[in-house]
Amino acid sequence: MATYVILSRLAPDAFTNPGELKQLAATVAEKVRAECPDVTWKDSYLTLGRFDVLDIVESNDLKQLELAALIIRGYGHAATETLQATPWNEFIDAL
Known part of the structure; x- marks a missing residue:
């Protein structure tokens, strides 16, 4: 299964109280589970920098991955950037 990193930057008006983020x-997780069954969420991290959230997902269905990113944008009020990721050892072993 292909691994992807979705980087998200929340819009300034996405919420007014940090408690609303939960x-x-x-809501975003529920929508992705319902509409993108071939996308498996592996982990999520809060980051301090250019992006607010880093999500690691797996999928062999590019269309569902694209839909998941659009759901994050729409329901999560965020700008996203999606990167395909290859595990380091797989990359090195292929050299």
């Missing part, structure tokens, strides 16, 4: 994240 519900926002739950």
Whole structure:
């Protein structure tokens, strides 16, 4: 299965109280689970820098991955950047 990193930057008006982020994240997760069954969420991280959230997902269905990124943008009020990721050892072994 292909691995992807989705980097998200939340819009300044995505929420007014940091406590609202929990519900926002739950809504996005529910939508992705319902509409993108071939996308498997592996992990998520809060980051301090240019992006607010880093999600690691797996999927062999590019269309569902694209839809997942659009759901994050729409329901999560975020700008996203998606990168395909190859595990380091797989890359090195292929050399």
